[in-house]
Amino acid sequence: MVVVVYLIATIVFFLSHASPYDPIKLNLGQHAANKLIYNNYAHLFGLDKSEWEQYKAYMGGLLHGNFGYSEGTDTWGQPVWSLLQNGVPVSLKLGGFALILSLIIGLPIGLISALKQNTIVDHGSQFFVMVAYAIPVFVLIPLAQLLFAVQLRWLPVSGWGAPGLEGYRQMILPVTLFAAGLAGFFAKSFRSFMLEVLSQDYIRTAKAKGLKQRLVLYRHAFKNTLLPLASIVGPTIAFLIVGSFIVETFFGIPGIGLTTVDSVLSSDYPVIEATTLILAVFVVFINMLTDIFYAMVDPRVRL
Amino acid sequence: MAQQRQGSLPSDTTLHRDTGFERSAAAGTLPAVETEQLPPQVSSPAGDAFRRFRKNGAAMLSLSVILILVFMAAFAHFMHTANPLGIEYGNLDSNPSPQHWFGTDGLGRDQYSRLIYGLRVPLIVGILGTAVTTIIGSLIGVMAAYAGGFVDTILSRFTDLIFAFPAFLLALLSVSLFGQALDPYFGGAGRVILLTVVFAAVGWPFLMRFVRSLALSLKEQQFVEAARTSGTSSWRILVRHLLPNMYGLILVQAGFIVVFFVYNEAVLSILGLGVQPPNPDLGVLLFNGSERLGFNPWEVIFPSIFITIIILAFTFLGDGVRDAVDPRGNK
Numbered sequence: 001m002v003v004v005v006y007l008i009a010t011i012v013f014f015l016s017h018a019s020p021y022d023p024i025k026l027n028l029g030q031h032a033a034n035k036l037i038y039n040n041y042a043h044l045f046g047l048d049k050s051e052w053e054q055y056k057a058y059m060g061g062l063l064h065g066n067f068g069y070s071e072g073t074d075t076w077g078q079p080v081w082s083l084l085q086n087g088v089p090v091s092l093k094l095g096g097f098a099l100i101l102s103l104i105i106g107l108p109i110g111l112i113s114a115l116k117q118n119t120i121v122d123h124g125s126q127f128f129v130m131v132a133y134a135i136p137v138f139v140l141i142p143l144a145q146l147l148f149a150v151q152l153r154w155l156p157v158s159g160w161g162a163p164g165l166e167g168y169r170q171m172i173l174p175v176t177l178f179a180a181g182l183a184g185f186f187a188k189s190f191r192s193f194m195l196e197v198l199s200q201d202y203i204r205t206a207k208a209k210g211l212k213q214r215l216v217l218y219r220h221a222f223k224n225t226l227l228p229l230a231s232i233v234g235p236t237i238a239f240l241i242v243g244s245f246i247v248e249t250f251f252g253i254p255g256i257g258l259t260t261v262d263s264v265l266s267s268d269y270p271v272i273e274a275t276t277l278i279l280a281v282f283v284v285f286i287n288m289l290t291d292i293f294y295a296m297v298d299p300r301v302r303l
Numbered sequence: 304m305a306q307q308r309q310g311s312l313p314s315d316t317t318l319h320r321d322t323g324f325e326r327s328a329a330a331g332t333l334p335a336v337e338t339e340q341l342p343p344q345v346s347s348p349a350g351d352a353f354r355r356f357r358k359n360g361a362a363m364l365s366l367s368v369i370l371i372l373v374f375m376a377a378f379a380h381f382m383h384t385a386n387p388l389g390i391e392y393g394n395l396d397s398n399p400s401p402q403h404w405f406g407t408d409g410l411g412r413d414q415y416s417r418l419i420y421g422l423r424v425p426l427i428v429g430i431l432g433t434a435v436t437t438i439i440g441s442l443i444g445v446m447a448a449y450a451g452g453f454v455d456t457i458l459s460r461f462t463d464l465i466f467a468f469p470a471f472l473l474a475l476l477s478v479s480l481f482g483q484a485l486d487p488y489f490g491g492a493g494r495v496i497l498l499t500v501v502f503a504a505v506g507w508p509f510l511m512r513f514v515r516s517l518a519l520s521l522k523e524q525q526f527v528e529a530a531r532t533s534g535t536s537s538w539r540i541l542v543r544h545l546l547p548n549m550y551g552l553i554l555v556q557a558g559f560i561v562v563f564f565v566y567n568e569a570v571l572s573i574l575g576l577g578v579q580p581p582n583p584d585l586g587v588l589l590f591n592g593s594e595r596l597g598f599n600p601w602e603v604i605f606p607s608i609f610i611t612i613i614i615l616a617f618t619f620l621g622d623g624v625r626d627a628v629d630p631r632g633n634k
């Protein structure tokens with residue numbers, strides 16, 4: 001894992017240094033023509049050193065938890081970490097709530113439609129799931145804003161973190177819409193895992209020996225869906241990351257996604273590098289947890 | 304794999320029937336036996352799959368929708384009703400009307416014309432990007448599996464590395480770093496080419512793993528052994544014997560990749576990294592529309608409908624292909 005993180009950091013560093021822009025010129029604008037200002041600026045950010053020296057400094061900084069200094073116009077010279085430390089908890093909160101809500105909605109729907117396969121309940125919920133899963137979140141958001149915020153005026157159009165009750169009202173739309181796609185994905189996957197497990201011989205045996213439906217489900221079926229469930233963690237995380245970019249942009253939520261988008265638009269490379277690295281490390285970490293989980297659930301798997 | 308031809312031939316002739324290439328060479332020596340024992344209508348896996356696909360209403364409908372959209376995008380030059388970049392200050396944020404079928408945007412530009420031009424970007428990035436990434440993934444996967452040993456280790460580790468890097472982030476990073484530099488080239492299409500290349504470069508690791516595991520089980524089968532014994536070159540075994548047995552399953556994965564690419568292209572456009580204004584693009588139209596929600600909801604509704612149709616159509620198409628290729632999968 002350490003090796004992967006190291007390689008990712010290296011890729012990020014060299015990719016951003018292969019960019020054809022001169023960040024100094026970008027920031028100084030007309031002043032870049034003045035050699036003295038230009039050189040001072042370059043020296044300040046360590047950009048006058050060789051590529052290799054910069055790489056060593058960057059890696060050394062990372063080891064100490066130093067992500068460098070912002071080169072953006074508005075946030076010039078601030079430590080990158082101070083820009084990010086507010087965004088990370090906001091994003092975790094948003095993504096966490098969305099994940100929990102989607103599990104609460106998605107798993108029961110998947111379970112019910114698997115148990116009542118090919119009935120009207122199944123087809124109805126399958127249709128709902130298909131809609132939630134296939135209509136992209138960036139389509140749902142403006143339509144929901146139009147309906148609930150602009151037309152009906154039930155909820156605020158955007159914003160985050162207002163004190164008291166208003167803060168919770170602001171959370172309703174983003175969290176629900178974020179969760180909708182995931183809930184559809186969970187319901188769809190869980191239904192097919194359940195159907196797979198329910199068609200196994202040991203379930204028929206359990207039923208044949210007279211076990212109650214509830215016991216069959218909890219003791220025999222559920223435990224065996226845990227393993228395939230672990231296989232959809234990857235797509236879920238990918239969805240959460242992409243989703244956080246969209247939801248935060250549309251609703252103006254000051255999370256790590258919005259920070260990244262802002263830094264991209266203002267060509268603030270150190271911040272882009274840092275957010276990419278943090279998100280990549282997050283993904284690698286989750287993947288490692290998934291592997292450990294595999295080994296815990298299935299004794300045949302060795303780490 | 305159940306994808307080899309079925310038949311009740313004696314085992315010594317199986318070699319000639321499974322491989323295809325050797326069959327033509329052997330045809331001269333065994334003509335009578337071969338034709339006599341063949342059933343009158345040989346059902347090939349591809350033919351079966353195609354027949355099942357044609358019976359799937361949703362999938363056929365999706366295919367027609369996609370073809371129509373591709374046609375509209377390709378011939379947008381003949382189908383637009385107004386200049387997609389033409390500004391009309393007397394007619395801002397207007398509702399749908401006979402002159403402007405889908406209304407106009409905040410600068411009075413015709414939404415219908417902008418939409419059909421805007422269709423080009425997601426379709427090009429989605430379809431072309433998927434084609435390239437599928438070829439890369441399949442070739443690396445099948446090579447790693449067939450070569451085995453050292454080559455396999457190197458290729459697999461490399462894939463793991465790219466796989467660990469979230470595809471979307473790599474795309475975001477590359478486009479933000481190189482996007483502006485490429486804009487002036489190819490008459491504004493530089494960004495589209497960059498998007499296609501970037502998606503193609505990040506999309507293949509999953510497919511590579513998939514193809515590798517398929518190829519690992521296939522290469523142990525007798526028809527590969529037979530091909531090797533008869534002196535077929537490695538490259539030929541890869542391309543003529545291993546890959547043809549996997550086309551169906553690869554196609555299924557490609558269907559999901561298209562959806563992923565179209566989706567992510569739209570996301571990048573919404574974040575301001577896609578095609579740059581004033582050029583039209585579905586994602587940009589959607590985002591611009593969402594900023595003018597209060598003035599004219601039509602500006603967000605039409606792009607939403609089009610993006611949803613594209614994504615739904617490719618999703619149903621992918622599901623249809625999966626059901627056709629692998630009818631045992633639980634529906």
